[in-house]
Amino acid sequence: MAEKETPMLAQYNKIKAKYPEELLLFRLGDFYELFYEDAHIGARELNIALTKKRVGKDKYIPMCGIPYHSADSYITRLVLKGYKVAICEQLEDASKAKGIVKRDVIRVITPGTFFENEKLKSALMAIDKVKGKYPISYLDLSTGDFIAGILDKDELISFIGKFQPKEILVRPEFDTSEIEEHFKHLFFSKISEELFSNYKELFNYFNIQDYKSFGFTEKEKAVLPVITAIFNYAKATQKSFLPFIKKPKPYREDIYMRIDYHAQKHLEIVSSNEGNISLFNVINKTLTGMGKRKLRYFLLHPLKNKKEIQKRQQAVEELLDNELREEIKKYLKEIFDVERLVSKISSNTLTPRDMISLRTSLDKIQQLKQLSDKFNSEYLKQLFKQIEDFEYLVDKLYRYLEDNPPIHLKEGGLIKKGVDKYLDELKEIREKGDKWIKEFQERERQRTGISSLKVGFNKVMGYYIEITKPNLKFVPPEYKRRQTLSNAERFTTDELQSFEEKILSADEKINALEYEIFMSLRDEVNLLSDKIAKTAQAVGEIDAVVSLAQIAIEKNWIKPEITDDYDLVVEEGQHPVIVNFNPDFVPNSLKMDKNSYFHIITGPNMAGKSTFIRQSAVLIVLSHIGSFIPARYAKIPVVDAIFTRIGSADALAKGLSTFMVEMLEMANIINNATEKSFIVLDEVGRGTSTYDGLSLAWAISEYIAKNIKAKTLFATHYHELTSLENEIPQVKNFYMHIKEEGKEIRFTYKVLEGFTNKSYGIHVAKLAGIKNEIIERAYEILEKFENSEKIKTSEETNILKQPEKRYNEIKEDLEELPIFKQLKVIEEENKYKEIIEYLKNIDIGNITPLQALNILNELKNKIKNDR
Numbered sequence: 093m094a095e096k097e098t099p100m101l102a103q104y105n106k107i108k109a110k111y112p113e114e115l116l117l118f119r120l121g122d123f124y125e126l127f128y129e130d131a132h133i134g135a136r137e138l139n140i141a142l143t144k145k146r147v148g149k150d151k152y153i154p155m156c157g158i159p160y161h162s163a164d165s166y167i168t169r170l171v172l173k174g175y176k177v178a179i180c181e182q183l184e185d186a187s188k189a190k191g192i193v194k195r196d197v198i199r200v201i202t203p204g205t206f207f208e209n210e211k212l213k214s215a216l217m218a219i220d221k222v223k224g225k226y227p228i229s230y231l232d233l234s235t236g237d238f239i240a241g242i243l244d245k246d247e248l249i250s251f252i253g254k255f256q257p258k259e260i261l262v263r264p265e266f267d268t269s270e271i272e273e274h275f276k277h278l279f280f281s282k283i284s285e286e287l288f289s290n291y292k293e294l295f296n297y298f299n300i301q302d303y304k305s306f307g308f309t310e311k312e313k314a315v316l317p318v319i320t321a322i323f324n325y326a327k328a329t330q331k332s333f334l335p336f337i338k339k340p341k342p343y344r345e346d347i348y349m350r351i352d353y354h355a356q357k358h359l360e361i362v363s364s365n366e367g368n369i370s371l372f373n374v375i376n377k378t379l380t381g382m383g384k385r386k387l388r389y390f391l392l393h394p395l396k397n398k399k400e401i402q403k404r405q406q407a408v409e410e411l412l413d414n415e416l417r418e419e420i421k422k423y424l425k426e427i428f429d430v431e432r433l434v435s436k437i438s439s440n441t442l443t444p445r446d447m448i449s450l451r452t453s454l455d456k457i458q459q460l461k462q463l464s465d466k467f468n469s470e471y472l473k474q475l476f477k478q479i480e481d482f483e484y485l486v487d488k489l490y491r492y493l494e495d496n497p498p499i500h501l502k503e504g505g506l507i508k509k510g511v512d513k514y515l516d517e518l519k520e521i522r523e524k525g526d527k528w529i530k531e532f533q534e535r536e537r538q539r540t541g542i543s544s545l546k547v548g549f550n551k552v553m554g555y556y557i558e559i560t561k562p563n564l565k566f567v568p569p570e571y572k573r574r575q576t577l578s579n580a581e582r583f584t585t586d587e588l589q590s591f592e593e594k595i596l597s598a599d600e601k602i603n604a605l606e607y608e609i610f611m612s613l614r615d616e617v618n619l620l621s622d623k624i625a626k627t628a629q630a631v632g633e634i635d636a637v638v639s640l641a642q643i644a645i646e647k648n649w650i651k652p653e654i655t656d657d658y659d660l661v662v663e664e665g666q667h668p669v670i671v672n673f674n675p676d677f678v679p680n681s682l683k684m685d686k687n688s689y690f691h692i693i694t695g696p697n698m699a700g701k702s703t704f705i706r707q708s709a710v711l712i713v714l715s716h717i718g719s720f721i722p723a724r725y726a727k728i729p730v731v732d733a734i735f736t737r738i739g740s741a742d743a744l745a746k747g748l749s750t751f752m753v754e755m756l757e758m759a760n761i762i763n764n765a766t767e768k769s770f771i772v773l774d775e776v777g778r779g780t781s782t783y784d785g786l787s788l789a790w791a792i793s794e795y796i797a798k799n800i801k802a803k804t805l806f807a808t809h810y811h812e813l814t815s816l817e818n819e820i821p822q823v824k825n826f827y828m829h830i831k832e833e834g835k836e837i838r839f840t841y842k843v844l845e846g847f848t849n850k851s852y853g854i855h856v857a858k859l860a861g862i863k864n865e866i867i868e869r870a871y872e873i874l875e876k877f878e879n880s881e882k883i884k885t886s887e888e889t890n891i892l893k894q895p896e897k898r899y900n901e902i903k904e905d906l907e908e909l910p911i912f913k914q915l916k917v918i919e920e921e922n923k924y925k926e927i928i929e930y931l932k933n934i935d936i937g938n939i940t941p942l943q944a945l946n947i948l949n950e951l952k953n954k955i956k957n958d959r
């Protein structure tokens with residue numbers, strides 16, 4: 093006969109059945125316990141001991157436990173590793189419970205919802221697919237920011253790159269592979285269809301009747317399911333911990349300059365490649381959490397409206413005034429991360445200290461608002477106008493809240509005197525109690541003649557009278573022994589006991605009442621959440637603009653002139669990140685106009701080509717966020733997109749060849765760039781055989797220069813490309829100047845007009861420390877090559893213009909190259925896919941034997957054609 097489950101195990105199994113995918117942390121006294129498979133995972137991932145729990149006469153189940161008091165760090169580790177953790181709490185006081193203590197899951201923490209954890213930062217996204225487009229929504233539970241929009245595939249990839257969601261919600265049938273091939277570590281949660289369709293709670297929460305109230309148009313209807321899904325998921329997992337969520341805002345890519353995912357990464361705008369530092373880290377001088385996030389947002393969303401950019405510039409210019417800026421900074425320094433605090437208000441994670449931080453912040457924000465008359469800039473005026481008045485609330489919080497409250501809500505010490513009459517009375521009893529104890533101690537000393545007699549208190553024993561061992565003989569008979577210590581004994585008396593009951597019940601009442609008052613205060617603040625959040629946004633934006641002014645002053649940057657024309661001029665520009673570490677950085681200029689917009693830059697390795705072309709793109713980005721830039725003078729036309737194609741190894745890990753990645757990126761550029769775009773190309777075509785690569789680089793350059801007419805900087809080692817200058821008038825050659833001093837060379841990092849055939853590769857090898865005898869031998873071989881090159885016929889050099897002819901000549905050799913073999917495999921795989929698809933679509937139940945024979949024949953032919 094099956095053994096009966098213990099009540100605890102029955103309770104566990106019932107709850108676990110509702111959370112099969114989560115690790116269930118089951119609260120037992122001072123521990124959270126994990127059982128069965130969860131225990132194995134927990135022990136392995138947290139490196140803690142796997143033990144057993146006895147659940148019947150001879151029955152044991154696997155168990156591991158983490159202490160309640162340090163649970164946070166364990167939970168963080170599990171969530172960081174991509175687990176979802178369900179916290180199951182005791183819902184009643186164990187000492188007062190009849191039978192087994194009630195327990196239930198109070199919250200599920202997932203990678204995208206651990207909003208109070210600084211390390212993880214909540215970032216939840218939902219993606220759907222409708223008619224080839226991707227409706228998306230994004231919710232940051234730590235700030236309450238909520239956005240939604242409809243993106244195309246490239247925009248979706250770029251969005252994920254910008255916002256870096258920690259968890260992506262999709263429908264069960266969603267094919268995640270098309271996104272995963274672009275990113276290394278994404279965490280997808282497949283959630284039920286029901287969460288996408290049931291928008292009742294969402295509408296209730298925001299008190300609306302229709303999604304259009306959020307500002308979406310009829311055309312954007314497809315965002316409703318993703319908004320709904322993200323909201324329902326947050327609610328279902330966070331339960332009473334659900335923080336304040338702002339109304340979802342339409343996210344429309346088309347109002348910003350497009351910087352796709354590759355460009356963000358290659359230009360190291362907000363995150364850098366290993367060992368480097370990002371543009372954001374260099375220019376970030378913000379003083380608040382909101383400001384930091386806003387500046388980051390600015391960088392990832394440069395404006396593309398001249399007037400808007402100029403408005404920001406004007407604000408930055410005004411803030412160059414040291415006195416004014418310092419005055420604002422004085423307040424900003426004391427403002428906490430209000431967005432995060434607001435999000436906590438409606439959730440159970442708000443601590444009394446958070447409330448004090450909010451009080452201080454709102455107070456400083458009120459003082460900051462006093463400065464609003466001092467500005468002329470339209471943009472600053474507008475931002476200051478968005479700061480709401482919280483005078484009444486601040487005053488109330490000062491009147492109500494103790495300045496140094498404890499961390500926990502239920503320990504009392506939260507509320508000042510004068511707030512509640514009954515509370516004051518209770519506190520008086522407690523104070524009188526202190527006095528009474530002193531008098532009682534004095535009285536007992538007199539009565540017993542024991543001058544060292546002490547009245548003390550601890551949580552376990554309550555009040556007691558302590559008598560040292562030598563004085564025990566003087567203890568009166570009515571004293572009741574409570575505890576024996578090594579050199580003293582502890583007693584109580586009827587009088588002390590009845591006092592204790594009175595005082596302890598006052599204490600309990602005080603704590604309960606303070607908690608109640610604190611909660612009603614919290615509710616009051618909660619009603620203002622929306623206003624506080626909007627104010628916090630404005631403060632963040634002020635902080636970001638102040639930061640732009642601060643860096644401009646510190647680095648002596650200039651204001652670029654923004655135009656709607658075509659021409660671009662940067663005189664003596666510098667790379668803002670590299671110059672930061674290299675004071676000897678050599679400035680360079682760039683001039684582009686309708687007669688000269690495709691620049692080919694040649695020069696040896698290490699001469700500074702990449703730095704120059706990236707610098708140009710970065711200066712354009714900075715100019716479009718309203719920032720000043722490191723240059724002597726600059727005139728920047730509004731650019732609609734920045735595209736980059738820069739050699740990288742990042743996609744290799746995903747099994748795509750470098751060449752394939754390169755071509756995918758090129759295809760994206762060619763399909764999307766316009767005359768108003770800025771393109772940066774570094775070494776296009778290097779991933780394949782020289783002639784293929786060169787022919788492609790040539791054809792692509794020709795296409796961009798003739799048809800797209802986007803401003804383009806192309807750094808290359810293909811010296812042959814410089815002949816494009818003769819073919820297309822708008823193509824111009826530039827090269828990195830090198831100074832030759834005997835056999836030595838020196839990089840000057842100067843970009844000059846014209847081109848050079850010398851590659852100096854051997855020089856660079858020498859600089860890198862390659863042995864002298866090898867270097868000498870390389871020079872000998874080079875000389876031989878150069879001599880044989882001289883007698884080549886002109887027909888041979890002309891291969892560039894006849895890539896196909898040349899291709900046929902060398903076809904056999906090329907096919908031996910690994911890249912070709914790889915492409916062949918891809919090609920074949922695609923053919924097989926076609927056949928598989930064909931087979932899948934055959935409805936066997938509905939065909940005649942003759943049709944079956946025909947199909948077989950067709951399949952045979954398909955395979956024959958391929959062989």
Ligand SMILES: Nc1ncnc2c1ncn2[C@@H]1O[C@H](COP(=O)(O)OP(=O)(O)OP(=O)(O)O)[C@@H](O)[C@H]1O
Binds near residue numbers: 696
């Ligand atoms: N204008 C400059 N002033 C001073 N140092 C520079 C300048 N430009 C580049 N450098 C330094 O020169 C080094 C090489 O630069 P970069 O990578 O741009 O060269 P490259 O020509 O693109 O080389 P490769 O062809 O090998 O990729 C870097 O360490 C960079 O910091």
